[in-house]
Each structure stands twice: as structure tokens, then as C-alpha cells.
Amino acid sequence: MIYQRYHFERLTSTNDYAKELLQKHNCVVVTADFQTQGRGRNKNQWLGEYAQNVYLSFGVKHPNLRLFEEVAYFQGLGALAVYNTLVKITPTVQYALKYPNDIYAKTKDSKFRKISGVLVEHQFVGNLCVSTVLGIGVNVNQKEFPKELSETAISLRMLGYDFKIEDIVNNLISEIERLMELFPDEIFEIWKNKLNIIGKEIFVINRQLLCKVEGMDSIGRLVAVANNNEKLLISDGDSIRYELEG
Template sequence: MQSETRKQLLKLFTEAGDTFLSGQKISEQLGCSRTAVWKHIEDLRREGFEVEAVRRLGYRLKQMPDKLNANELQLGLKTKRFGWNVYDQESVPSTQQLAHQLAHEGAEEGTIVIAEEQTAGRGRLNRIWHSPKGTGIWMSVILRPSIPPQQAPQLTLLVAVAVAQTIQEVTNIVPDIKWPNDILLNGKKVVGILTELQADPDQVQAVIVGIGINVNQKQFPNDIASLATSLAIETGRTFHRPKIVQTLLQKLEQLYEQYLQHGFLPIKLLWEAYAITIGQQIVARTLNGAVRGTALGITDSGTLKLQTEDGAIHYIYSADIEIKKQ
């Protein structure tokens, strides 16, 4: 966590853009001495920020490092709530684990937990999620929607849309979504999303959304190399990770507000525009066995609708989906 003074300073630099800010103006805005301003500037420099100082003009931020911490994430952040309460960690077993704890302790909606590395990152069904240091985005977001628990799976699809929109914006490549929330580029997984619930029988207390994005990895371990990819592998470029997080938080907040005001239908239509599953021959592997058939789409609640060869309709609430090659 960072001080309120540091948050205000980063907001000032964000609003100033390429304009210099005088030390006097900064001290007035922050309500602190010129000496304290200088100390804050020096702290930013030690953390890798390039702050230009020009006599009689003041200070201007020229460049920020590719670090996933509150300073970098909040400089230029355009959300109202999401991302303004940040728990940044160099290394954690799992951001989900810490986010669950914070949610139980009353952390506000829009709080994020983000780490440079996860040593025990996990996906659905407790699978390992490869989370090497300094290469990807490993984060969890705390939501507190006033919805009944049975509607919570809709948020999984909402997050998938926000991530897909973000990838499309930063790479100019349109990703695919495989139900419910696998994000694919050229058939390989680039993002994992894990949605978990804290709820009473009739009311959601918190939804903890874990998001893992493979950003700048150049290679993967042999056991997942044929299944996983990264933004860097697919584009031949490296990306500034804080900027991707900022874009994602902005899109997530917009979609979330739209969902709370207008329900799931607008999200459903957006999700279907990215969906690779619809119309495909698939195998849905559930806890009760495998179901083979054609994916017809999703219901208004987000459940997958599948038709088997005999014409029977099956509703899939949770499964691993394999798309059969035609």
C-alpha cells in the first residue's frame, strides 16, 4: 500500500501530462513542504521513474518502469474506483489467496492484489498456473455486487469480455473466447481467469476474480509449450505491463457498471462476438462424464447450451471444453 500523498502526487503528474509542475504548485496541492516534495520525487527515481527537473519550470515525468506496483498502475489510471486500492507484492504464493483474506477483512470493491511472481498460481480445478517473475500480469480483483449467488457465474463471462477487449486494443489482434473464460490467440491459451465466491445463501459478499495474462514470455515449459502463448510471442513485440493493467481496469469497470445497471444481456452479446465455441462440435467434460455435441450458444444466465446427435439439449454449468477439429 502507498500513502495518500504519493497517490495525490501521481494524480498531479497524470493530469499534467507533458507539462512541467513547479515545486511550489506541488507543495500547495499536496499540503507539504518543498523539501517533502523533493523527497517524494527522489523516492520515485529510486523506484525507476525518470523524473526531469528543470530550473524555474519544475518537474515532469518522462518515463516509468515496467513494474507492477501502485505507483506505476495509478499514474495515468482513468477509473473511478477500480485500482485505486492496490496491494502490490514482489512474490506471493497466489494473489487469489491474499485477495480472499482482504475481502474477508472488508477490503473495498475495486481493490486489486498484484504480484511480479506467483509461486503457487492456480487456475480452474486447482491446476498450476505458470507465473514467472516480471513477464506477465498476475492479479486478483475484489468485486462486491448486490446479486444473488446463482448469478455470479455471469461475472466470469464479463471479465472474459473485458480481457478480450483489452488484448484487442493493445495488440490489434482479435482474440477468441472458449467457454466460459479461456482467452486464445491462434488456438493457444494466453489468459486464465478464475472466479471465486464469498457468499451467504441469498447474497454475494464478494467475488474474487483472478486474472493471469501471459505478456512478455518468450517461451514456456515443455509440458505446456503446445498449449500456451503470450502477447510477445504472437506479435513479436514486448509490452508495458502497467499500461495493459490500466486498460483492463478501465474496461472492467465500464462493463461492470453496465452489468449492474442493465443486466447480463449486453454482456452476453459482447461475449458471443468473441466466442469461438458457438456452432462448433465440442466435448464437454463434466464431473458426471463427457457430453458430445454442437455448442448452440449460451443462455441468458451464461450457461452453455449443447445439442447432442439425438437432438437432446444439455445445459452445461461447469466443464472442460474441447473443440473437435472438423
């Protein structure tokens, strides 16, 4: 995979800059020491300490324009790239994927806390996808989090590890390159299995409904059935709660 590599001390958003670069390149990797307008899914703000975490965006043009269904696997590709990298560099830590693409680490108190998130953004012309950008954030050397995140977030440093940011970035890029060699259906199936959510009970927060996940459709939505037999299609991981283990 041939890509153009860019690094900046400070950017508003690595995802936004990657989109701009795709106007002249076919494939790019953008990293920054700090983002001033970093974001996660649902426009949630994603901020961290300067030069202590991974802020990376991988962007690729699609030479053959694709329907959304044909690029849905990128949700899984981003999540698997981070998951596989973390398992490789810290094999004694237990990690879990939370739907659709958050990565959680099990701490010494047996709680799962978020260590990474992935934001996937597709660019369309009509109903055809022309490019995709994966935004990846990994908490690496951050020593503490704001009060509102102190019970839910964790970093590799807080787990007892000390890594150079560039080493993790290089591992992530290598893993993305490896996954890009697989067929989309392969990535989708590995992602679905690694999520380990099919057959589990989930609580849909905004509906106050307890549901059972029966499967995943072709664009990555969870197919769930409520206790009242209502069928739901769920794409927002922040709208549900469930046990990561078991």
C-alpha cells in the same frame, strides 16, 4: 469506481489476498510479480516466470446480496476485459474466446494458443453472494513454456511484442472499470456473442459425445444436444473441444 490498489513482489495467490482485503475494503485490485500458489479453473496450477506476466485480481463486495444467477455475468466481464485490452494494444493479432473465459491468440502457423485465463471466485453466505474476485493471468514477456505447454501456450513476446507489465495492468483496470458501468445483461449478451459457440459442434471429452450447442442458460452454462438427442448442461470449458474459428 473507487478501489484500493495493492502490489507485491511475491504472493501465494492474488485471488486469496483479494478475498482477505475485501473484509475491510469494498473494491480492490491486487497484483504481484510472482505467485507461488497461483491457480486456474478446476484447481489447475497457474505458474509463470517471475515479473514477466500479469497476475492480477479484481475484487468487489456486493452491497445488495445477490443470488448466483445475478453474478454469473462476471465470467463474461473478466474474459471481455482481457479480450478488449489485447485487441486494443495488439490490433493486428487475431484473438478468440474459448468457453468460458480463456483467451487464445492465432499464431503465424495459424494455430490458436492460450495467452490468458480468468478464474472467477464468488464468496457466499448461504445462497447469497457477498463478493466476487476475478483472477486474471496474461502471458506477456515469457519467452518459453514448459514442454507440456509448449504447443498450447503463447505470450505477447513470442508474438513479437514487448510491453511493460504495468502498462497492460493499467489498461486492464480501465477496461474493467468501463465494463462495470454496463448493465449485467449487456455484459452477458456481449460475452455470449463474442464466444461464438452457439450453433457449433463440440466434443464432450468425458462422455465421448458429439453435441451441438443450442444456447446458454441464465447462469452461463452451455445448453447442448447430443446426436442421441440427450440434452446436456455444460459449465466446464476444459471438458469440451471445438474449433475456435468458423
